[in-house]
Amino acid sequence: MIELHNVAYSYGGGELFNDISLKLAPGSFHFLTGPSGVGKSTFLKLCYMELAATSGQVRVFGADASQMTRDDIARNRRRIGVVHQDCKFLDHLPLAANVALPLTVAGRDASAEAANLTELLNWVGLSQHTDALPPQLSGGERQRAALARAVIMSPDVILADEPTGNVDWEMSQRLLSLLVELNRMGKTIMVATHDLALIRAAKAQVGARVLRIQNQSVQLAGADL
Numbered sequence: 001m002i003e004l005h006n007v008a009y010s011y012g013g014g015e016l017f018n019d020i021s022l023k024l025a026p027g028s029f030h031f032l033t034g035p036s037g038v039g040k041s042t043f044l045k046l047c048y049m050e051l052a053a054t055s056g057q058v059r060v061f062g063a064d065a066s067q068m069t070r071d072d073i074a075r076n077r078r079r080i081g082v083v084h085q086d087c088k089f090l091d092h093l094p095l096a097a098n099v100a101l102p103l104t105v106a107g108r109d110a111s112a113e114a115a116n117l118t119e120l121l122n123w124v125g126l127s128q129h130t131d132a133l134p135p136q137l138s139g140g141e142r143q144r145a146a147l148a149r150a151v152i153m154s155p156d157v158i159l160a161d162e163p164t165g166n167v168d169w170e171m172s173q174r175l176l177s178l179l180v181e182l183n184r185m186g187k188t189i190m191v192a193t194h195d196l197a198l199i200r201a202a203k204a205q206v207g208a209r210v211l212r213i214q215n216q217s218v219q220l221a222g223a224d225l
């Protein structure tokens, strides 16, 4: 699905990553961990082609990201659902319209897919809040709305950046179970988190692998977690 071959990345100062090689196989579930500032968000951005590798090759759905046109990148990105760390919404639009936004942006008729939208909002437990404006939602509701927005285009891959960052344990378990359910449906998942308790809880439910960023590299963590 997503492959990195000898990838390095630098924002202009020192190298953040050096010589990373990794494959995200279809249907896999990975956690990406490491201390704050180590490069988890940057790594995800390389995977969804928000950033281009300084050297080496990122291959997304079989194609070299550096050779893709802007249209290719846009088309391939629709197959990747991203849950951003800060989950921004358009505050003047109700929740349902915010979740449906990727459909609208892709030129699809959101009203024709209203049944799917209703089902999706129900799945994340937000059917009572469809008309609420984003500022009226709690942290956990916003995170679940962000997850719904990330999956509305039926992506093959879901990349989530600290999806449980600002929620309590019960809500983080609920978000985790939604991600596990998506994985069971065949989606490839990568979750960046520094929450080791969440990783342990997930390992009891799903065959997740844990990648740790350290020494400018990404390594498979052992069973010590």
Ligand SMILES: Nc1ncnc2c1ncn2[C@@H]1O[C@H](COP(=O)(O)OP(=O)(O)OP(=O)(O)O)[C@@H](O)[C@H]1O
Residues within 6 Å of the ligand: 011, 016, 034, 035, 036, 037, 038, 039, 040, 041, 042, 043, 194
């Ligand atoms: N646009 C940017 N320009 C320059 N440096 C940046 C930029 N974005 C991030 N960085 C730096 O790159 C490093 C990695 O940042 P990144 O956000 O990827 O880390 P992270 O592991 O996701 O952190 P956190 O867990 O705190 O979200 C940090 O030192 C950060 O300051």
